[in-house]
Amino acid sequence: MFAGTRAQAVNADLRGQMQNIIEFQDVSKSFGSLQVLDDLNMHVVPGEKLALIGPSGSGKTTILRILMTLEDISAGEILLDGEPLWHEMRGGKRVRASEHHLRKMRDGVGMVFQQFNLFPHLTATENIEQPQVLTHRKSKAAAREKAAEMLSVVGLVDKRDHYPHQLSGGQQQRVAIARALAMDPKIMLFDEVTSALDPELVEEVLNVLRKLAEETDTTMLTVTHEMNFARDFADRVLFFEKGKIVEAGSPEDIFTNPKEERTRSFLRKFLTGIN
Amino acid sequence: MEWSWSVAYDVMPRLAAGLIVTVQATLVGALVAYVLGLALAILKMSPYRLVAWSSYWSSEFVRRTPLLVQLYFLFYVLPDLGIFLEPFAAGVIGLGLHFSTYTSEVFRAGIENVPKGQWEAARSLNYSTIQTWRHVVLPQAIPPMIPPLANYLITMFKETPLLAAITVVELFNAANIYSNSHYKYLEPMTLVGTFFLLVSIPAAALAIRLENAFRRKA
Numbered sequence: 220m221f222a223g224t225r226a227q228a229v230n231a232d233l234r235g236q237m238q239n240i241i242e243f244q245d246v247s248k249s250f251g252s253l254q255v256l257d258d259l260n261m262h263v264v265p266g267e268k269l270a271l272i273g274p275s276g277s278g279k280t281t282i283l284r285i286l287m288t289l290e291d292i293s294a295g296e297i298l299l300d301g302e303p304l305w306h307e308m309r310g311g312k313r314v315r316a317s318e319h320h321l322r323k324m325r326d327g328v329g330m331v332f333q334q335f336n337l338f339p340h341l342t343a344t345e346n347i348e349q350p351q352v353l354t355h356r357k358s359k360a361a362a363r364e365k366a367a368e369m370l371s372v373v374g375l376v377d378k379r380d381h382y383p384h385q386l387s388g389g390q391q392q393r394v395a396i397a398r399a400l401a402m403d404p405k406i407m408l409f410d411e412v413t414s415a416l417d418p419e420l421v422e423e424v425l426n427v428l429r430k431l432a433e434e435t436d437t438t439m440l441t442v443t444h445e446m447n448f449a450r451d452f453a454d455r456v457l458f459f460e461k462g463k464i465v466e467a468g469s470p471e472d473i474f475t476n477p478k479e480e481r482t483r484s485f486l487r488k489f490l491t492g493i494n
Numbered sequence: 495m496e497w498s499w500s501v502a503y504d505v506m507p508r509l510a511a512g513l514i515v516t517v518q519a520t521l522v523g524a525l526v527a528y529v530l531g532l533a534l535a536i537l538k539m540s541p542y543r544l545v546a547w548s549s550y551w552s553s554e555f556v557r558r559t560p561l562l563v564q565l566y567f568l569f570y571v572l573p574d575l576g577i578f579l580e581p582f583a584a585g586v587i588g589l590g591l592h593f594s595t596y597t598s599e600v601f602r603a604g605i606e607n608v609p610k611g612q613w614e615a616a617r618s619l620n621y622s623t624i625q626t627w628r629h630v631v632l633p634q635a636i637p638p639m640i641p642p643l644a645n646y647l648i649t650m651f652k653e654t655p656l657l658a659a660i661t662v663v664e665l666f667n668a669a670n671i672y673s674n675s676h677y678k679y680l681e682p683m684t685l686v687g688t689f690f691l692l693v694s695i696p697a698a699a700l701a702i703r704l705e706n707a708f709r710r711k712a
Contacts, residue, residue: 287618325620336615340633349629350619402619 238301240265240406240438241286246295248281248462255281257462259295265405266436270449270470273459274485279442283408286440287330288321299324299406326354329404333411335391337383337398343370344379347398354402362401369397373427389420393427400431407431409441413448421445428452446489450474458482501681505672509682512668513689519585519664520651526590527650528643531597536627538602557595562656564588569660585657593650600642604635641705648697652690665689 241263248256255278263269271279284290285297288304297304306313307320316324337346347366351357357365370376373393383391392412399407409428413421425448432439432452443449449456449470456473458466458481466479477483537549556564568584579587608631616626655666663671669682 287614289614289617322620322622325617328618330618332611332615332618334609334611336609336611338612338615338630338634350621353625353629354620399618 238265239263239298240267240300241440242298242301243282244296244298246285246297247293248278248285248290249293255462256285256292259462259464261457261464261467263438263440265438267438268432268452268454269440270453270456271440271442271459272444272446272449272456272473272485273465277459278462279459280410283330283410283440283442286406287328287408288325299327326402327405328408329399329402329406330408330410331392331395331399331412333414335383335388335395335415337391337395339383342380342382343375343386343394343397346383346394347401350398351401365401366397369401370394372400372431373397387420388416389423392416392424396424396427396431400437404437406438406440409439409443411442411444413443413445425452444489446474446486458485460485495680498678498681501676501678502685505669505678505682505685508668508672509665509685509689512663512665515582515663515668516651516654516665517693519582519589519654519657519662520647522586523589523593523650523654524647526586527593527597527646530590530594532601534594534598535601535605538598539605553595553598556592561588561592561653562659564592565656565660581657581660581662584660585654585662588660589650589653589657593646596646597643600639600646601635604639605631607638608634638708641701641708644697644701644704648694648701651694651697 239262241261243259243261246256246259247254255276257278259278259282271282273279281290285292286299286304292305296306302324303313303316304321304324305316307316308314337343338349341349344363344366347369348359348362351362351365352359367376367379370379373396375390375393375397378386378390378394381390383394386394396412412428413424416424425445428441428448429451431437439452441449441452443452451470453470455467456470457464458473458477458479460481466473466477466482472478473482474486477486534549534553538546538553540546540549565585565588568579568588569581572579572584612630612634613626616630621630654664657664658667658670661667666686669686673679673682
């Protein structure tokens with residue numbers, strides 16, 4: 220099912236030839252007078268696993284929400300596979316993206332939310348099955364088969380007929396991961412997926428993500444406060460503050476030898492549990 | 495004043511026929527109120543200001559004017575504009591239109607209680623707007639709406655005697671016609687009241703049970 224390996228996907232030799240799958244060009248975002256992203260430039264290569272860390276309100280979640288088209292941008296441009304996300308060309312002019320364009324672009328992107336957001340009136344299987352049928356026009360049988368496959372990836376085959384309220388938070392989140400994966404996105408976004416969980420349920424979810432990061436060539440962005448997880452999961456870590464990237468590098472660079480004082484002080488607070 | 499069983503027996507067949515009309519008017523009127531109410535609720539929540547604003551105010555206008563006046567308008571004024579409605583049709587349109595302004599509030603509250611995260615999940619899975627409504631929002635919003643909608647059904651049932659004003663021969667009007675020609679009011683009107691109670695008390699009990707059932711689930 221999972222083609223390629225992580226090592227292939229981020230192979231340094233390939234990197235130079237590959238087109239960026241995500242590119243932020245001078246992106247700004249404000250909510251009223253509050254500037255959340257400030258002239259942000261960043262790129263992601265296909266298959267890369269990225270961890271976004273930083274204090275609350277630093278704009279990390281906004282980046283994911285913009286990629287999922289849940290928020291628009293105030294200025295700049297975002298390219299997915301070279302194609303503008305928030306704009307399109309119509310009659311030779313660059314205009315704001317229509318819902319039609321967004322729908323096309325959204326197809327390659329999947330997201331897992333902090334609050335799971337499973338559909339409460341559907342069972343685990345139906346939660347995974349319905350989007351495939353409605354969005355991808357798959358047959359019910361094919362969608363059901365895929366749902367079963369995904370439930371086994373997240374280790375929940377025995378809960379397939381349970382409703383969300385009959386599942387623990389960790390199990391609900393794993394179903395949500397399976398639901399997003401079943402749509403075969405090229406880009407997966409994980410927004411603080413363990414923040415709403417009881418501490419004892421965090422690891423079961425993180426272990427699923429570790430396994431996915433290892434076994435798939437899907438591009439993944441995760442916003443997290445779990446630093447040990449970020450270290451295992453990511454090829455590259457970006458440290459954000461006030462809507463800007465303060466420091467970026469391998470997990471080794473960021474967690475062991477951070478160059479910036481602000482990164483050091485953030486990590487210090489984190490490790491001593493003040494933040 | 496003395497109760498006469500022979501009058502009671504005499505009027506009974508007419509009352510039974512009237513009761514059937516009352517129940518029909520209630521059910522058809524409620525159907526109109528529910529369908530129109532849902533449409534009105536969606537319009538009131540429209541992102542287009544003008545649509546939201548105009549549907550809000552037309553709904554307020556209908557709600558703040560008496561149903562009796564609206565029925566007169568539908569039945570006696572519209573013919574001047576070339577629109578002729580049967581009494582029963584005018585009655586259920588009036589009843590349904592009037593109560594749609596109440597049911598639309600039930601629908602609006604129910605829809606707004608569906609968490610924002612559900613809309614976002616649907617969007618992240620690339621559902622169209624119609625798919626989002628049909629497969630995500632309404633299935634969650636409708637169950638808690640059932641008890642208040644059942645209560646409006648009972649209220650509409652009790653309001654049906656107003657249709658007598660536009661010549662619909664429902665339960666009350668059936669009794670009234672008999673009373674006016676026989677000068678007997680005690681038996682027919684007592685029986686009308688009894689009929690209403692016989693239907694509305696069990697219905698109210700059922701509505702309370704529905705309400706408890708949904709509260710337990712929540």
